[in-house]
Amino acid sequence: MSNADSKVERPLFVALFAGVGCFLLSFVAMGLAPWTTLSSGLEAPPGMKDPYHDENGELTAAGRGRKIYMSEACWHCHSQFVRPVANEPWRYGPKSEAWEAMFDVPNTYGTRRIGPDLAREAGRRTDDWHYAHLLDPRSTVPRSVMPPYPWLFDRGPDGKPVPGEKAKDLVAYLQSLGSAFKQQVEDQVYPREIRVTGSPVPSDLLKERGAELYASHCVGCHGESHDGVGRAADFLKPSAANLNTRYLPRAEVYRVLYQGVRGSAMPSYHDMGERQLWALAQYVSDLGQPVRAAARVDRADVLARGREVYTKRCASCHGEFGEVPQAMLNMRPAPKDLRTRLYDTDYLIGVVRMGRPGTGMVPTMGLSAEEEKDLAAYVRSMFKENVHDR
Amino acid sequence: MTAPTSASPPEDLGLVRFHLVAALVWMLVGMTAGTFLGYRLTGPESAELGAGIEWLTYGRMRMFHTHAVIFGWLSNGFFAFAYYAVPKLTGRSLLWRPLAAVNGWLVQIALLLGAFALVSGQAEKVEYAEAPWWADVLFALTFVIALVISVGTIITSSVKSMYVSLWYIILGFIFTALNFVMANTLVAHVVPGAAGAALEGLWIHNAVGLWVTPMGVAIVYYLLPVILKKPIASHKLSLLGFWTLAVIYPLGGSHHFFFSPMPWWLQVVAMPLTAALIFVVYSVVYNFFATMKGQWRELAPNISLRFLTFGIFNYIVTCTQGPFHSLLSVQKVVHFTDWIVAHAHLALFGVFSWWLYAFIYWIWPRISGRQFSRALSEWHFWLTFISFWILYYIPDTVAGLMQGFFWLSGAPLVDSLDAAQPFWVSRAVSGVLLVAAAVIFVINMARGQKGATAHV
CATH class of the missing domain: 1.10.760.10 (Cytochrome c-like domain)
Structure with missing residues (x-):
């Protein structure tokens, strides 16, 4: 071969120029340059502070949860940035902004998706859903291939698993993701307007x-x-x-x-x-x-008595005629519109007595058995089959 | 300067043997873990296998898998190659041979520490370098020792003009030592968000591009002339391939985060730079094939040459895919999907692992005095080739397209799992067959007949 003594083939030249030099070149061009442009010129909403540390520098629940998220390698199956392409804003919510991750050291963008992207979790689901999903992923998503995480849970007094500190931390972290866009995401995930072009004939x-x-x-x-x-x-x-x-x-x-x-x-x-x-x-x-099929028309006096109870005890949340008052619609979850569904009597009496834990529906105290029945009859009478056809 | 010859051996075969055996153990464990992962994705029921066993959970095993195959299998193999090739090509024995022997064990301890950290839930989030700082420090130390021993031997030798393989060994070691330290300090503990992702892109891109690639290419440049008994076709082309790899390749790292909140200019720049890799690769491949000219028939009897050549074919495919991925319209669909997983396995398994197989087929008879069984060698090759291409690479690529287009369609996300699962079943089956092939390979190494010369 020629070039036997060419300088560029000397060991030290290769070590310095190829090994060290090319590393430095790429480090400056692809690392330092974006780092400097990103640390200036970022516009975070005023008042945004580190969600992972409190004033004393201690980790917050979200901060501890983030550590679990990293050590369990959640990020190997869940990315954390919404791309502005491929229908992602439609599926997940507004595209990711650089400032959202300004407290994420190391970053958790990820390079892979098997499950959904998690950059827009705030406003998407309840804590309950997450707990059920983490303990038994297929309980909430039957076709999921996610592994279960029982070691994040403790045993309750009845021997059943209850969310432990770790599960709570992790869920706090998940609920913090994309919190700047929480309302937007909620409105997108739970649309206020329904789009429907028609309904097929039942078959x-x-x-x-x-x-x-x-x-x-x-x-x-x-x-x-x-x-x-x-x-x-x-x-x-x-x-x-x-x-x-x-x-x-x-x-x-x-x-x-x-x-x-x-x-x-x-x-x-x-x-x-x-x-x-x-x-x-x-x-x-x-x-x-x-x-x-079991629906029947109750006697007018039964309904009148039921209505009296309803007006006194139920109407403030469920509305005088079943149309839930505007202010109540902001409750999570909102009271049911009783015109839209027909409950069976036993169920209604059960809910009247016990309430509906996890909602604003508290037990309705002090009703006699007769009054409960009347109330149930009245509530059933509020149902209108075609209320949506207006 | 001439191509390497097999003159009197200044090399330390015991050291080479140690790292090769370690590499094989990591390979078997790593591939088994990969198969386990593949099975876990095949359906909701299979996700329950071993569920609740903390140490075997998917995320942790996934990190263990890449740790075992990149650092345990490939890196041990590359250390073995460097310790063999450097004395051969410089004509002198390694500096500090006793230190190299001790370092061999230190490498394994560092790797075990890392593996323990990953499966016991102490990982940090730097892709492919998830081991925490206390395992990183030891690994970095052992890596630098290996660097000093091999690169030091080259630099202090009287060689003025090095054989191509040595350029690549120097480049791989030095770039990667710097890159590894950068990733485990800056990315892991200092730089936030999008800027951190840019640096992480630099790390993951070049862990493959400036460690695995140069060491793999060094193997080919070493073995081809030795096996074919003729020099490499073009010295100028090898210079071109080397310098374009060193200069251009590292600059494309941000393509791992296309459409992310990273500065847009960085992503735009990554596109042409990634496309330019075509030149890096084709110059090298042309050189290899030009060297092969007239001797293709030797693929049949020579297993080592066959793994080498089929690895080169895979190299063409995977490296043509890379620039193709950098088209934004393609990115849109394939990013985040199994397409990329298939692509990564084509590179790290189909190319570099096969080149390492080639090295082992060539060196092992010289180390152990054992002759490979022809039948077992053929079983290893064909089982590996067929199950990888037919059952892994093609189906997993299709699985990626399925995912990409299902996501694009706006259908519920779980539908994309249903769509990909038939192909994932195929992938899981291929895992079993590939592990079987690897076991055959190891048996072949351990049980071969003692004989004067090897036939491969």
């Missing part, structure tokens, strides 16, 4: 598809027998709806599926698409047919 085929979708999305919380006692039941407050104790018209099921229930673990499924939603709506609506 067996549709119901069959609905059953499939129920098994792959709903069974974890609402249970195999639709009684609201699925694998996630221990953690959910409010508990998942027992679908055997109520009749919801298809349009109302569609609405709930589309909008989700803010403040409960019931997510929105609007990304499922209209046809699938109708299939699921039919399946769930049909579960309530026995309740609907």
Whole structure:
């Protein structure tokens, strides 16, 4: 070969120029340069402070949770930046901004997604949902392949797992992700407006598809027998709806599926698409047919007495005629619009007596058994099959 | 200067053997962990396998897998190669041989410490360098010792003009020592958010590009002339390939974070720089093939040459994919998906592991005096080749497209799992077969007949 004594092939030359020199070049160009441009010119909202440390420099719950997030390598399956492309703002929320991560040392952007991106978790789900999902991922997402994390949980007095410090820290961290966009994300995840172009004629085929979708999305919380006692039941407050104790018209099921229930673990499924939603709506609506079949018109005096109780005890939250007052709609979860669903009598009496833990519905004290029955009858009479057809 | 010859051995074969055996142990453990991970993704039920056993949970095993194969398998293998090639090519024995022997054990201790930290839940978040600082310090120390021994031997030798492999060894060691320390200090503890990601991009990009690549290419430059008994075709091309790798390759690191909040200019710059890698790779590959000219028939009898050559084919594919990924329209779909996982395995397994196999097939008979069984060698090659390409690489690439397009469609996220799972099943099966092939390989090494010369 030629060039036998060429300088560029001397060991020291290669070591200094190729080894050290090229490292420094890339370090300056691809590392230092962006570092300096990013430390100036970032516009964070005023008052943004380090969410991971308190005034004394101690780790906050979110800070401790972030450590768990890193050591469990959650970031190997969950990225943490929303790209402005590939429909990601549509799926996750506003695209990620550089200043959002200004306290993240090291960064947790990640390079891989198997589960969803987590940059926009604030406003998306309840703590309950996260606890159930961390202990038993398939309880909330039946087709998930996420591993369970039982060591983040303690044993409660009854031997059942309860969220331990670690689980609480981790969930605090998850709930802090994207908190600057919390309201925007919530409004996107739980849309206020429903988009629907029409409803298909009910059919067996549709119901069959609905059953499939129920098994792959709903069974974890609402249970195999639709009684609201699925694998996630221990953690959910409010508990998942027992679908055997109520009749919801298809349009109302569609609405709930589309909008989700803010403040409960019931997510929105609007990304499922209209046809699938109708299939699921039919399946769930049909579960309530026995309740609907048992509907009867009660005597006018029963309803009048029930109405009296209702006006006194229920109307301030549920509305005089079932239309929930505007102010109450901000509750998490909001009171139910009683015109939209037909509950069975026993269920109503149960809720009147025990309340609905995890919601603003407290036990209604001091009613006689007779009054409870009258009240239930009145509430049932408020139901209007076609309330959505207005 | 001539191509390497097998004159009187100043090299320390015991040291080479030590690192090779360690590499193989890490390889078996690392591949088994990878197969376990692959199985876990095949469906909701398989995710429950061993669930609740903290140390075996997916995230921790995932870190253990990359730790074991990048640092345990490939790096031990590269140390072995450097300790063999440097004395051969400089004509003198290594500096501080006793220190090298002690360092061999220190490397394994550092790796075990790191592995322990990862599976016991003490990882930090720097991709591919998740081991915490107390394991990093020891590994960095052992790496620098290996650097001083091998690069020091080259620099203090009387060699004025080095053989190509030595350039790459110097580059790989020095760049990577700096890069590793940078990642475990600045990225892990100092630089926040998007700027941290830029530096992390530099690290992960060059852990592959400026450690695994130069050491792998050094192996090919060493073995091709030795096996074919002729010099490398073009000295000028090897200069071109080397310097473009050193200068251009490191500058593309931010392509790991396209469309992130990183400064946009940085991402724009990464596109042409990534595309330019075509020149880096094709110059080297052309040189290899020009050297092969007229001797392709030797692929049949020579397993070492066969792994080397098929590794070069894979190198062409994976390195053509890279620039293709840097097109933003492609990025949009494939980023975050299994497409990238397939691509990474094509590089780290299909290219560099195969080149290391080639080195082992070539060196092992010279170390152990054992002759490989022809049948077992063929089983190893064909099982590896077929199960990797047919059952891993192609299906996993498709799985990535499935994920990418399902995400794009706006369908519920779990639907993308359903879509990818048939292909992931194939990947899990390939894992079992690849581990089986690796076991055959190790048996072949351990049980080969003692004989005067080897036939491979």
